[in-house]
Amino acid sequence: MGLFEQAQSGDYEAFTELFEQYRPILQKYQQRFFLIGFAKEDVEQEARIVFYQALKCFDTKQSVSFGSFYSRALSNRLISLIRYQSAYKRQTDYLSSSLEKISEEHPEYLTTLVSNQTPEQELLLQELIEEFIHFLSDFELQVFQLLQRGIDLEQIAQKLKVSPKKFEVHSPDLEKN
Numbered sequence: 390m391g392l393f394e395q396a397q398s399g400d401y402e403a404f405t406e407l408f409e410q411y412r413p414i415l416q417k418y419q420q421r422f423f424l425i426g427f428a429k430e431d432v433e434q435e436a437r438i439v440f441y442q443a444l445k446c447f448d449t450k451q452s453v454s455f456g457s458f459y460s461r462a463l464s465n466r467l468i469s470l471i472r473y474q475s476a477y478k479r480q481t482d483y484l485s486s487s488l489e490k491i492s493e494e495h496p497e498y499l500t501t502l503v504s505n506q507t508p509e510q511e512l513l514l515q516e517l518i519e520e521f522i523h524f525l526s527d528f529e530l531q532v533f534q535l536l537q538r539g540i541d542l543e544q545i546a547q548k549l550k551v552s553p554k555k556f557e558v559h560s561p562d563l564e565k566n
Contacts, residue, residue: 393455397444408440414460422467425474425520435470439463474524532556 395403415436424432443459451458525533528549535545546553 393444393449397447404441404444407444408437411440411456411459414456414463417460418463418467422471423520423523424467424470425524427470432467435466436463439466 390398392403392407396407415433418436419429419432427435439462440459443455443462447455447458522530522533531549532542532545535548536542540548542556543553546555
């Protein structure tokens with residue numbers, strides 16, 4: 390019985406060895422896709438689950454290779470996770486709170502966030518900001534960039550020719566307070 394058949398039959402060592410042979414596929418997708426809130430280990434765990442499912446479903450009589458089959462399955466899974474995150478992001482009216490409100494109620498928060506950081510923390514913060522920016526609409530990005538320059542929301546509203554009410558968050562939870 391070959392390594393592939395052993396892994397398909399549930400042999401953990403064979404599964405691990407075979408997964409390592411196909412690790413370059415995972416690495417390719419780790420470079421191509423970014424999942425918010427997912428550490429490298431989380432993406433690897435998703436890849437292992439997909440690999441296991443692909444092993445169980447794969448028919449050796451198919452004209453496609455297992456590598457292609459696994460690659461497509463992993464790609465589909467990661468795209469599904471990204472779509473889920475994007476749909477979740479659109480719930481901002483319900484889930485978000487005003488950056489201005491946070492800075493008014495807790496002025497130390499933003500100051501603490503950017504001061505006295507180690508180089509590693511600065512790098513992590515920069516990466517988080519870059520990740521955050523990818524999920525902003527064009528309008529949100531303009532506002533965020535202007536806020537970073539220290540411009541208040543009233544001035545931003547004038548500059549962007551919108552009503553200051555455009556920046557209000559209408560969340561049922563926030564309205565109860």
